[in-house]
Amino acid sequence: MRWILIAAMAALACATEAAAAPLEGIAMEAAATVDAFHAALHRGDTTAAAALIADDALVFESGEAERTKAEYAAHHLAADAAFSKTVGTTTTRRFGGGEGNLAWIATEGRSTGTYKGRAIDSATTETMLLRRTPEGWRIVHVHWSSSH
Secondary structure, eight states: OHHHHHHHHHHHHHHOTTTTSOOOTHHHHHHHHHHHHHHHHHHTOHHHHHHTEEEEEEEEETTEEEOSHHHHHHHTHHHHHHHHHHEEEEEEEEEEEEETTEEEEEEEEEEEEEETTEEEEEEEEEEEEEEEETTEEEEEEEEEEEEO
16 A cells, blocks of 8 residues: 555646645645644654654655655664654655645755764755545655765
8 A cells, every 4th residue: 555655646746737836725734744743853752753653654765765654763763763852854845746645745954964973954845745544644754865
């Protein structure tokens, strides 16, 4: 199911003609979940951040893959929260789309600050795929990338 969802969302993203248009409709709803996830990370609230991730989520980060929420929570979630608490990220561009119970949000930004004594100044990109559930939008796929 997960791979079908990712393939469907990738096809939807490619087919969206107005990718740079302002967020509206379900993309705006899904973006609110992405924002809530980042706010939880920034507060260091890993419980609240994890609550917004689907159990079957797939996270791509730094060339690694974590194939479930539990795996992500055990490996990178705490470090991502620690990083977010000390390094600021500014969104420079965001767009997205969706249909039915699926949405995608793509964000470009810049992260600056100091983390573990090291200066950070990176361009960042993030793609999140989300699925609407009875509990609200949940993140089913994350792909993070940065360049220094």
